[in-house]
Every structure is written in structure tokens, then in C-alpha cells.
Amino acid sequence: MFVRQGIRxxxxxxxxxxxxxxxxxxxxxxxxxxxxxxxxHNTYDLSIPIPPPLKRENESIENKRARLVYNSRxxxxxETDLLLGTYAKIALKNMSLSQLEEYDxxxxxxxxxxxxxxxxxxHVPKHIQMLSFWPELVEHCKNKSKxxxxxxxxx
Numbered sequence: 001m002f003v004r005q006g007i008r009x010x011x012x013x014x015x016x017x018x019x020x021x022x023x024x025x026x027x028x029x030x031x032x033x034x035x036x037x038x039x040x041h042n043t044y045d046l047s048i049p050i051p052p053p054l055k056r057e058n059e060s061i062e063n064k065r066a067r068l069v070y071n072s073r074x075x076x077x078x079e080t081d082l083l084l085g086t087y088a089k090i091a092l093k094n095m096s097l098s099q100l101e102e103y104d105x106x107x108x109x110x111x112x113x114x115x116x117x118x119x120x121x122x123h124v125p126k127h128i129q130m131l132s133f134w135p136e137l138v139e140h141c142k143n144k145s146k147x148x149x150x151x152x153x154x155x
Contacts, residue, residue: 053105053108061097061100064097064100064104065092065093065095065100068088068092068100068103068104068107069085069088069089069092071107072084072085072087072088072107073085073088075107075111075114076111077111077112077115079115080111080112080114080115083114083115083118083119083140083141084107084114086140087137087140087141088103090140091133091136091137091140095133098132099132099133102131102132102133103131103133105131106128106131109128118137118138118141119141120138
């Protein structure tokens with residue numbers, strides 16, 4: 001009788017935890033709510049389009065600067081946050097409206113791509129090289145003065 005109950009308990013545990021590792025609690029296989037057409041489960045549907053960036057019309061230049069400083073600090077990856085946050089605090093106050101719009105377009109790029117491009121780890125695409133502030137940003141990222149970068153405060 002105990003053996004039967006043990007088997008029943010074991011069966012219940014394995015059924016409930018079949019998608020989770022027994023030790024780490026992390027999923028073994030990812031189950032996505034949007035299955036692809038090939039497969040019904042355990043795959044990502046990568047055909048969901050990325051929405052276009054928001055067009056902010058009639059935004060004052062002061063609000064644009066403040067938003068760009070904030071967006072530079074809150075990217076989601078600490079390395080990119082530090083590089084862009086410290087650069088934005090220094091450089092955005094002197095940029096013209098067209099340069100601010102260019103910087104805004106840079107922030108639409110992937111965080112890791114921005115990090116690798118600005119540190120020279122990856123080849124920089126032409127549309128990024130053409131940005132008027134790009135050489136200045138790359139020099140800032142080299143940190144030749146060996147200053148310890150800290151996240152600047154929001155004013």
C-alpha cells in the first residue's frame with residue numbers, strides 16, 4: 001500500500017514539475033503563448049512585429065532633453081546605462097534640435113548593439129557612423145581620463 005501511494009505521489013510531482021528543473025526552479029523548456037505555425041508548443045513566435053518608435057510631435061526642446069537624459073539612464077543594461085547616461089548629462093545640454101532627434105533615433109537601437117558599437121567591439125553600421133555626435137560619444141566611452149563612471153542624478 002505504501003508503495004502504491006509513493007508511486008502516486010511521484011507521478012503527481014513529475015507531472016506538475018515537468019516544465020521546471022527539480023533543483024533550480026527554472027523552466028527546462030519555454031512555453032510561449034503564441035505558438036508558431038510549425039509547432040504547437042515549446043517555441044517562440046518571432047513573427048510578432050516590433051512596433052515603430054513613438055513620434056512625439058510638438059514636444060518642447062526642454063522636455064525632449066529631459067526625456068532623452070532619462071531614457072539614456074534607464075535602458076535596462078547597466079553598461080549601456082552608464083555610458084549613455086553620463087554622456088547625455090554632459091552633451092545633451094549643448095545639442096541642437098536636429099542633434100537631439102539624431103540622439104533619439106540612436107536610443108531606438110538595441111542596447112547591446114549600442115554598447116558594442118560605442119566600445120568598438122562590433123562594426124558600426126553606416127547610419128550610426130553618420131550621426132553628428134557619434135565620434136564624441138565614442139571618445140566619451142573610451143574614458144581616457146580613467147574616471148569611475150557613476151550614474152548621474154536627474155535634475
